[in-house]
Amino acid sequence: MSFSARLFFAWACFFRVLFDGAFAARANTVRDVLPPAPPPDPAPVKEALKLAKPAPASIDAALQLLALFQREGRFVDFLEQDITTFPDADVGTAARVVHEGCRRALHGHGKVEPIHAEEEGKKVDVPSGFDGATLKLVGNVSGKGPYRGTLQHRGWRVVGLSLPEGLAGFDATIVAPAEVEL
Amino acid sequence: MTTLGIDLGTTHTAVATEADDGGVTVVDLPQLVARGSVEARPLLPSFLYLAHESDGAQALPWDETRTFAVGEAARARGLDAPTRVIASAKSWLSHAGVDRRSPLLPRDAPDDVERLSPVEVSWRYLEHVTEALQHGHGIDAASAHVVLTVPASFDAAARELTVEAALAAGLENVTLLEEPQAALYAWLARRGDAWRKELRVGDVVLVVDVGGGTTDFSAIAVRDDDGALALERVAVGQHILLGGDNMDLFLAHVCEEKLDQELGPFERAGLLFACRAAKEALLADGGPDAVPIAVAKRGAKLLGGTLRTELTRDEIARVILEGFFPQVELGAQPIARPRAALRSMGLPYADDAAITRHLSGFLTRQATASGGEGPILRPTRVLFNGGVMKSTRLRERLLAALNGWLMAVGAEPAQELEGADYDLAVARGALAFGLARKGRGVRIRGGTARAYYVGIEGNAPAIPGVEPPLDLLCVAPFGMEEGAATEMQSAELGVVVGEPVRLRFFGSSVRRDDASGARFSQRRAHDVDELAPIEVTLPEGDRTLGDVVPVYLRSELTEVGTLKLFAVPHVPKKDGERWEIELSVRE
Numbered sequence: 001m002s003f004s005a006r007l008f009f010a011w012a013c014f015f016r017v018l019f020d021g022a023f024a025a026r027a028n029t030v031r032d033v034l035p036p037a038p039p040p041d042p043a044p045v046k047e048a049l050k051l052a053k054p055a056p057a058s059i060d061a062a063l064q065l066l067a068l069f070q071r072e073g074r075f076v077d078f079l080e081q082d083i084t085t086f087p088d089a090d091v092g093t094a095a096r097v098v099h100e101g102c103r104r105a106l107h108g109h110g111k112v113e114p115i116h117a118e119e120e121g122k123k124v125d126v127p128s129g130f131d132g133a134t135l136k137l138v139g140n141v142s143g144k145g146p147y148r149g150t151l152q153h154r155g156w157r158v159v160g161l162s163l164p165e166g167l168a169g170f171d172a173t174i175v176a177p178a179e180v181e182l
Numbered sequence: 183m184t185t186l187g188i189d190l191g192t193t194h195t196a197v198a199t200e201a202d203d204g205g206v207t208v209v210d211l212p213q214l215v216a217r218g219s220v221e222a223r224p225l226l227p228s229f230l231y232l233a234h235e236s237d238g239a240q241a242l243p244w245d246e247t248r249t250f251a252v253g254e255a256a257r258a259r260g261l262d263a264p265t266r267v268i269a270s271a272k273s274w275l276s277h278a279g280v281d282r283r284s285p286l287l288p289r290d291a292p293d294d295v296e297r298l299s300p301v302e303v304s305w306r307y308l309e310h311v312t313e314a315l316q317h318g319h320g321i322d323a324a325s326a327h328v329v330l331t332v333p334a335s336f337d338a339a340a341r342e343l344t345v346e347a348a349l350a351a352g353l354e355n356v357t358l359l360e361e362p363q364a365a366l367y368a369w370l371a372r373r374g375d376a377w378r379k380e381l382r383v384g385d386v387v388l389v390v391d392v393g394g395g396t397t398d399f400s401a402i403a404v405r406d407d408d409g410a411l412a413l414e415r416v417a418v419g420q421h422i423l424l425g426g427d428n429m430d431l432f433l434a435h436v437c438e439e440k441l442d443q444e445l446g447p448f449e450r451a452g453l454l455f456a457c458r459a460a461k462e463a464l465l466a467d468g469g470p471d472a473v474p475i476a477v478a479k480r481g482a483k484l485l486g487g488t489l490r491t492e493l494t495r496d497e498i499a500r501v502i503l504e505g506f507f508p509q510v511e512l513g514a515q516p517i518a519r520p521r522a523a524l525r526s527m528g529l530p531y532a533d534d535a536a537i538t539r540h541l542s543g544f545l546t547r548q549a550t551a552s553g554g555e556g557p558i559l560r561p562t563r564v565l566f567n568g569g570v571m572k573s574t575r576l577r578e579r580l581l582a583a584l585n586g587w588l589m590a591v592g593a594e595p596a597q598e599l600e601g602a603d604y605d606l607a608v609a610r611g612a613l614a615f616g617l618a619r620k621g622r623g624v625r626i627r628g629g630t631a632r633a634y635y636v637g638i639e640g641n642a643p644a645i646p647g648v649e650p651p652l653d654l655l656c657v658a659p660f661g662m663e664e665g666a667a668t669e670m671q672s673a674e675l676g677v678v679v680g681e682p683v684r685l686r687f688f689g690s691s692v693r694r695d696d697a698s699g700a701r702f703s704q705r706r707a708h709d710v711d712e713l714a715p716i717e718v719t720l721p722e723g724d725r726t727l728g729d730v731v732p733v734y735l736r737s738e739l740t741e742v743g744t745l746k747l748f749a750v751p752h753v754p755k756k757d758g759e760r761w762e763i764e765l766s767v768r769e
Contacts (some may be wrong), residue, residue, distance in 0.1 A: 023707070059729055064219060067216065067219065071216060071258075074478055074484050077478075077482045077483070077484045078484050078485075080482070081482070081484055081485050082485055083485055086485045086486065090485050090486060090488070091485065093474075093476045093488045093490045094476070094484045094485045095486050096474060096476040096490075097452075097476045097477075097478045097484065099485070100456065100459065100476070104459075112621070160222070162222070163218060163221070164215050164216070164219040164221040165219070165220045165221065165243075166218060166219060166220075167218045167219070167220060167241050167242075167243065169218075169241070169246075170217065170218025170219075170241070171218075172218070179262070179480070
């Protein structure tokens with residue numbers, strides 16, 4: 001997964017976990033049963049590095065996205081503050097600022113749509129030869145398709161995302177400048 | 183030739199062009215959204231930021247050294263450096279009380295800021311549009327046919343100044359179009375030929391355009407033209423500086439009272455945003471009963487400092503419905519606050535916040551515009567436009583007020599024209615009009631929305647303390663069409679060579695029957711408004727300095743849509759000798 005895709009996923013999960021108890025519980029189960037990550041195969045990684053040189057443009061896009069969420073929804077402020085000592089009411093009030101602003105920013109720059117049209121919790125059919133990128137089988141994964149199972153997560157797809165472009169000569173790592181009032 | 187429709191709005195600018203398939207597309211305009219960050223967006227906020235040296239260059243992909251910014255970055259900077267940001271330049275452009283060519287803006291700028299004139303600000307917006315079209319889309323706006331929209335209430339001088347700004351921005355082929363007409367063109371284009379079934383001869387379409395900062399009314403009648411349907415704009419309203427921003431400000435004020443805390447400009451801006459979103463949610467059908475409002479403080483610590491309150495449905499009803507859309511009686515007129523003797527030089531904001539009262543005033547003033555008997559103009563159809571009108575509840579509210587008045591005079595209720603496009607209709611409609619000029623689609627006729635008059639002092643002995651009686655000479659009749667010209671040979675003026683002659687200038691949006699050359703006493707005319715004075719200077723040349731030259735006035739309505747006035751000598755020294763009279767002069 002690319003950095004910006006991960007950022008999106010983390011962002012979406014964050015709010016679901018915070019506001020959707022059922023989702024949080026499920027996510028927690030998944031975390032517990034998640035097999036340990038396989039040790040990275042050194043050869044392909046080197047290969048990949050050789051193939052795709054670190055592209056400054058993609059890092060720049062991620063930074064632009066972070067700056068956008070900070071500008072519109074104080075995203076970095078929120079992540080960087082230690083929230084453990086605050087009561088839920090304070091977290092909730094701040095989350096409204098982040099949610100309202102980041103949502104406006106996200107919707108203003110692209111569309112996030114569910115991949116599966118059926119409601120979560122419903123039985124669904126999965127044809128054999130389905131696209132493994134858009135649908136993932138979980139649980140007791142075995143046998144040949146077609147499959148029948150319960151839709152756990154509808155999935156998200158980002159459509160037509162356009163991000164601000166960084167101009168040459170400007171440091172994109174400054175996601176928010178310090179401010180001094182005169 | 184490429185055709186472009188440009189909606190140069192008070193708060194946003196948008197551009198439409200023809201898509202490859204012959205349809206209409208709204209063009210994304212690259213603009214600075216934050217320092218070092220450029221993005222193409224369909225709306226270009228009409229804000230200009232004059233950068234401080236500490237801010238460095240406001241670089242764009244096509245200009246690395248620019249010292250000012252137009253668009254989203256400028257709008258955002260208005261929150262934390264408001265004294266260097268220009269907003270509402272368009273309202274200044276139509277403000278007859280100031281010299282619109284002199285550097286006035288920003289009003290509260292510190293001394294080290296080089297101010298710009300309202301004309302120059304409009305020029306910078308249009309310049310940004312042309313550059314964005316060139317660099318973002320490879321469209322050469324300079325050689326395109328550009329339809330530029332102006333409020334229907336813009337007088338001759340404001341229209342002239344708009345064209346001046348467009349020329350300065352390199353747009354050489356410009357035609358002006360009234361915004362409410364553009365909204366109707368957009369609706370017609372969307373409907374295709376089906377509109378001929380939806381509108382009938384005798385229909386009067388009321389266009390209600392409530393944008394961020396302004397409210398504009400127009401009436402367009404459907405006439406019979408040799409068996410075909412023809413459209414004619416029969417009335418336009420006055421310039422009303424009142425819109426959605428006023429509503430958000432009012433709501434923010436209500437919240438601030440509830441928070442019981444003095445907010446800084448940054449927090450207040452955040453509150454405005456939250457109030458706008460809450461307003462939309464609470465006005466929606468089946469919306470919540472209350473919407474929480476959270477306002478973050480300036481610093482990086484979000485938790486602990488964030489203020490919380492809420493807006494309820496009842497408050498929205500009280501503030502928005504009762505405050506801005508009260509159900510008022512037939513014939514109600516907007517309330518004017520008595521003016522203090524010392525007029526401030528600020529923008530002439532509307533005294534009365536009630537949009538329904540402004541509408542009632544318009545319908546009463548224009549009672550006979552479509553040939554009806556009165557006591558009000560009777561629209562049969564209503565087309566809504568502007569962001570505020572996206573709310574079904576507000577449209578219903580306005581329609582209910584209108585239909586109450588119509589019922590009181592025994593007329594049929596008016597119906598809403600469905601399928602409006604509230605945000606981008608003006609840009610789209612401007613393009614549709616541009617294409618209609620090439621012979622595709624119907625045209626709205628109408629000509630000038632005002633009759634224009636020059637004040638001429640009558641011959642009477644001076645009486646101390648009494649102003650000499652003033653006669654008004656009609657120099658351009660109501661409904662004068664593009665390309666038309668008229669001469670007032672009967673009225674002779676003496677102009678001294680080398681000395682500027684200043685004349686008082688007037689307009690009326692209701693006097694439809696004055697022919698050019700008509701002359702009457704100002705005392706009898708209560709339906710005439712004074713505009714900015716006009717001025718002409720006969721240059722030294724073929725004539726001797728100090729000579730008195732007898733001249734008469736000539737007026738022309740150009741193809742662009744601007745009024746030109748000339749002083750023509752009775753005895754010309756050479757063929758076609760005449761001098762243009764400058765509209766809009768102020769000390």
